[in-house]
Amino acid sequence: MKTISVHGAPSEYILQEGILNELESKLLVRGFKKTLIVHGEKSWQAAKPFWPVFTEIEFIDYTYHGECSLTEIDAVAKLITEHGVDSVIGVGGGKVLDLVKSACHVTHIPYVLIPTLASNCAPWTPISVIYDDTGTFTRFDLYPENASLVLIEPQLLLQAPIDMTIAGIADTLAKWYEADVQMANIKDKPAALELSHYTAKLCKDVLLQHAEGAINAAKSGNLNYEFIKVAETIIMFGGIVGGFGDHYGRVAGAHSIHNGLTALEETHQALHGEKVAYGILVQLVLENKRQEIEQILPFYQKLGFPTTLKDLGVTNVTEESISLVAKKAVIPGESIHVLPGEMTSEIVTQAMLELENQVFVK
Numbered sequence: 001m002k003t004i005s006v007h008g009a010p011s012e013y014i015l016q017e018g019i020l021n022e023l024e025s026k027l028l029v030r031g032f033k034k035t036l037i038v039h040g041e042k043s044w045q046a047a048k049p050f051w052p053v054f055t056e057i058e059f060i061d062y063t064y065h066g067e068c069s070l071t072e073i074d075a076v077a078k079l080i081t082e083h084g085v086d087s088v089i090g091v092g093g094g095k096v097l098d099l100v101k102s103a104c105h106v107t108h109i110p111y112v113l114i115p116t117l118a119s120n121c122a123p124w125t126p127i128s129v130i131y132d133d134t135g136t137f138t139r140f141d142l143y144p145e146n147a148s149l150v151l152i153e154p155q156l157l158l159q160a161p162i163d164m165t166i167a168g169i170a171d172t173l174a175k176w177y178e179a180d181v182q183m184a185n186i187k188d189k190p191a192a193l194e195l196s197h198y199t200a201k202l203c204k205d206v207l208l209q210h211a212e213g214a215i216n217a218a219k220s221g222n223l224n225y226e227f228i229k230v231a232e233t234i235i236m237f238g239g240i241v242g243g244f245g246d247h248y249g250r251v252a253g254a255h256s257i258h259n260g261l262t263a264l265e266e267t268h269q270a271l272h273g274e275k276v277a278y279g280i281l282v283q284l285v286l287e288n289k290r291q292e293i294e295q296i297l298p299f300y301q302k303l304g305f306p307t308t309l310k311d312l313g314v315t316n317v318t319e320e321s322i323s324l325v326a327k328k329a330v331i332p333g334e335s336i337h338v339l340p341g342e343m344t345s346e347i348v349t350q351a352m353l354e355l356e357n358q359v360f361v362k
């Protein structure tokens with residue numbers, strides 16, 4: 001068995017209404033005096049109504065340009081160095097938070113994360129997904145340091161675009177399928193893997209039970225237990241699966257398919273979680289778990305998850321376009337190779353063709 005390195009949690013995590021009012025005191029107790037706030041345009045507009053007035057902390061802010069790319073990482077790192085800040089606050093969705101993690105790793109300074117979306121486990125994990133400037137996946141990086149502080153205002157997450165929350169549910173559902181295929185046959189699991197595998201199952205169980213109620217809460221704008229439960233499942237449970245499971249609890253076939261889909265420009269408008277949802281189905285075909293597909297399809301249909309490439313925006317689906325996805329999904333080093341058996345572009349192409357023909361829809 002490979003060595004397991006545990007990256008358990010942020011140093012401090014709080015989900016509470018009004019928690020951003022305590023942000024400055026949380027920064028001061030850490031000895032921070034000058035900080036850089038990194039955000040997107042939409043995320044900053046969303047956060048402003050909840051944002052406190054700083055009276056002692058000096059700050060500058062930077063609006064990123066949409067991708068966690070090497071260009072953006074260099075730009076943020078340069079700001080950190082030029083302005084002599086002692087910390088960075090990331091405010092936004094996964095790409096903003098990943099950008100902050102990358103830039104702070106390069107410059108060796110601590111960071112604080114304030115998510116504006118419940119769309120993935122980025123606030124919890126010391127991992128960044130790196131894209132090029134056009135939005136094509138490049139790689140993902142794992143860092144030795146986690147966030148110094150994660151603060152979550154649930155009302156801020158509640159008002160996020162509903163499709164982002166739905167995409168987060170899909171991305172977190174994948175935690176079970178991608179962890180289970182790697183851990184199910186490991187005998188005498190170390191404690192970290194036991195916790196990871198158990199939490200991965202919780203991800204699936206909680207989402208199947210509470211996702212619809214959480215979406216209804218988001219639609220009505222009324223915060224409820226189910227919304228908070230689902231938000232913390234996406235952020236915390238999702239992060240624990242990889243944080244304790246290490247490489248056994250992170251990505252497998254579904255995320256490789258996501259990465260492969262970035263080869264088709266038409267899918268760039270689709271959300272990360274939407275592409276992962278499609279990837280789950282491809283992985284299950286590759287695992288020959290067609291009965292599982294039949295069992296989760298009603299959940300897919302209820303939440304509007306994609307089941308075909310057309311659902312992801314590909315207007316002209318051809319074997320050639322499918323082959324492009326499959327070839328990128330199986331390049332050496334891709335996580336699809338943790339699945340049992342040999343994973344070739346031809347095998348993945350056939351699995352995707354089976355999905356396109358909707359063999360499983362009754």
